[in-house]
Amino acid sequence: MNTQVEKLYRIAQKEERYIIGLMSGTSLDGLDVALCKLSGSGKETKLELVAFDTLVYQAAFRTYIRLVFSKRDIDLQILCGLNAYIGHVHGQLINDALAKWGVSADHVDLIASHGQTVYHAPQSLTHDHELPNSTLQIGDGDHIAHHTGLITISDFRQKHIAAGGEGAPLAAYGDYLLFSDQLENRILLNIGGISNFTFLPNGSSALQAYATDLGPGNTMMNQYMKQHYNQEMDSDAAIAQTGKPHPRLLAALEESEFLNLGFPKTTGPELFNLAYLTQKQQQSGTEDLSKADIMATLCHFSAQTIVKGIRRQTQGMDNVAVYISGGGLHNPLLIKLIKQGLPHYKITSFDALGLNPDAKEACLFAVLANETLVGQPDNVSTIKNSPAICMGKISFPY
Secondary structure, three states, X not given: OOHHHHHHHHXXXXXXXXXXXXXXXXXXXXXXXXXXXXXXXXXXXEEEXXXXXXXXXXXXXXXXXXXXXXXXXXXXXXXXXXXXXXXXXXXXXXXXXXXXXXXXXXXXXXXXXXXXXXXXXXXXXXXXXXXXXXXXXXXXXXXXXXXXXOOEEEOOHHHHHHOOOOOOOOHHHHHHHHHOOOOOEEEEEEEOOEEEEEEEOOOOOOOOOEEEEEEEOOHHHHHHHHHHHOOOOOHHHOOHHHOOOOHHHHHHHOOOOHHHOOOOOOOOOOOOOHHHHHHHHHXXXXXXXXXXXXXXXXXXXXXXXXXXXXXXXXXXOOOEEEEEEOHHHHOHHHHHHHHXXXXXXXXXXHHHHOOOOOOHHHHHHHHHHHHHHHOOHHHHOOOOOOOOOOOOEEEOOO
């Protein structure tokens, strides 16, 4: 037997597995690295976050990714090179994190890598029914495995699409296994570049759990800040809070076919971007707005899509709790607007469920890798519109 296959078999037999989950989102701020201790599988899964850090990307690295990110016309040589380069960089960042934590690589069983999304193309977004649903995450797992010496599971979204899904969001799988509750109806809201939630009905409900994208989270605000201020984000909503939302532009932004689709659904920066903003400014005659007013309007737009989505799902329900994770949690104006729009809801940080909200997505990929190794598809067979599968490709380091 190949020694690496034998090693993987031994890992699967262990009572506890130490898995590093990786997440790099559409915000391109950095790589989330979460060292998780996992035991069991399915609804018996137990997760403990051992160590976590977000390793910030260098500006030159972000610039490279932006050459291909959410663009239809790209240089294929750069895309090909970036697939290897991102894998190399992520491998080095893992090694840096382990050194910082004082953890030996020998103590780690697996890496679970989401990769860097560069294009998301479900048919519902492209309206091209000749080509199937597709999505592309780069940062090759073989490079990560080789540079760290650790078995790596990566490219999770492809199996979801192959089995009939749209490739996103995948959060429902881990959320359902870890955070379902007998009494609460839970909305696990993640505000990254795109906002999404997982709906977890209480244990006595006949409803099914599912995950859905809602619309823009931080992506349009971040794109605008980069273009007009050469900053990655509007830290503490400093600029948005000096402006005023423009009602005509806000109404135009909300006129999107996607926003009226039923749940679950998926989208990305391929739709919600600065070209979309320009189109809506022209449509509403608001080309002369101040930058601060545009930022305020974009923040209100994100908040309204989130509020309306949560209201739509939870109408008529009692005992609803909203737990927030993702970079948008650190935008005080966005969180204030969400709370104002949902005045009778319990709204809190994901900390309340015992997990660092910034680490949540990276941890969920560690859970997916754990299911790939020791779980069964039946563990997630009741999630609405999501194929019952185990996901990920396995890369050996040697």
